[in-house]
Amino acid sequence: MYNLFKLIRLNNLVMIAITQYLVRFCIIAPILNIKGLSLQMSEFWFAMLVLATVLLAAGGYAINDYFDTKTDAINRPKRVLVGKKFTRQFAIKLHFTLSTIGSLLGIAASFYVGAWHYALIFPLVGGLLWFYSTTYKAQLLIGNIIIALMAAMVPLIVLMFEFARITKTILIVIQQNQINLNAIAYWVIGFSFFAFITTFIREVVKDMEDFEGDLETGRNTIPVAYGIKSAKVVAAICIVLEMVFIYYIYWRYLSVLPSGKLDWLSLVYITITLAIPFVVLLFRVVMASKVAHYKLASLLVKLIMLAGVFYTGVFYIVLNKVYQF
Structure with a gap:
């Protein structure tokens, strides 16, 4: 069972579910509450939506390991599961089973919220994860962008389904009272x-960490195509841009509360859990010269992502302090 959980990346799946529930209850629900509204998607169907997302991700992880056996044998031989702990046939069947169930649940949730066209998302995501593992992962930038888009969809799909349900249930109330819900979307x-x-x-x-295996198996990643130094420049630019983005959002929307006071809680949280770790990450990436250095940098990115997710809790506290709902 332990190896199965490793194969489907149980820790990542838990974080996907936590992220979606935090977005629902710490961003969407309190802002709706402030507007005198409430969540319209039932808890059962929201759980089905989360389960659909988790199962599709799990299926994607299984098929990724299936096609990554050669590269992983070079980059991380101790972590190879397919072909050692599990047969290749089992990995294929697991992928199709999880992806099929996830797609069916997502399709059912789409019809529940009254947005049948959303049903196309789930089989498309399952197929995209398959082609990512077979083809796109080896292509310059395309694989990186696909995985980044999949991560962006995790919170976004919560918004899409809740708004679709709102449109079917209380749109008239919103229009009659001229209620603006743009803040939720933003x-x-x-x-x-x-x-x-x-x-x-x-x-x-990760591409810098996996440079040797990717080079040997013919994958055209940024480090392979343009060199490690160029990949470091790309990562460094993205880190700096994200720090600028985070502080821009703070000063634009959070720095001064309706009471006229500075939102110190957000400022301290952002600085300690995001900005400082990003600076450390920047230093680690620029100075890295060994695989172990890149592994440490990759772990640090995951911790930053975790901190970003849990800012939703801080956001909820700030809103509650201001509006006392």
Whole structure:
């Protein structure tokens, strides 16, 4: 069972579910509450949506390991599971089973919220993860961008489905009272953008870590195509841009609360858990010269992503302090 959990990356799946629930209850729900509204998607169907997302991701991890056996045998031989702990046939069947169930649940949730066209998302994601593992991962930038987009979809899909349900249930109330829900969209999209850039940085760092295996197996990653130094420049630019983005969002939307006071809680949290680690990451990436250095940088990116996710809790506290809902 332990090896199965490693194969489907249980820790990552848990974080996907936590992210979606935090977006629902710490961003969407409180802002709706401030507007005198409430969540319209039932808890059961939201759980089905989360499960659909998790199962598709799990299937993607399984098929990725299936096609990565040669590269992983070079880059991380101790972590190879397919062909050792599990047969290749088992990995294929697991992928199709998880992806099929995830797609069916997503399709059902789409019809529940009244947005049948959303049903196309889930089989498309399952197929895209398959082609990522077979083809796109070996192509310059395309694989990195696909994984970054998948990460961005995790919070974004919560917004899409809740708004679709709202449109079917209380749109008349919103229109009659001229209620503006743009703030919800802006915040969730902001988190999606953070997830996209941070995931892209991690993908570039992982490509530097996996340079030898990718070179030997013919993968055309940034380090292979343009060299390690160029990959470091790309990662460094993205890190700096993300720090600028984070502080811009703070000073534009959070620095001064309706009471006229400075939002110290957000400032301290952002500085300690995001800005300082990003500076450390920048230094680590620029100075890295061994595989172990890139592994440490990759771990640091994951911790930053985790901190970004849990800022939703800080956001909830700030809103509650201001509006006392």
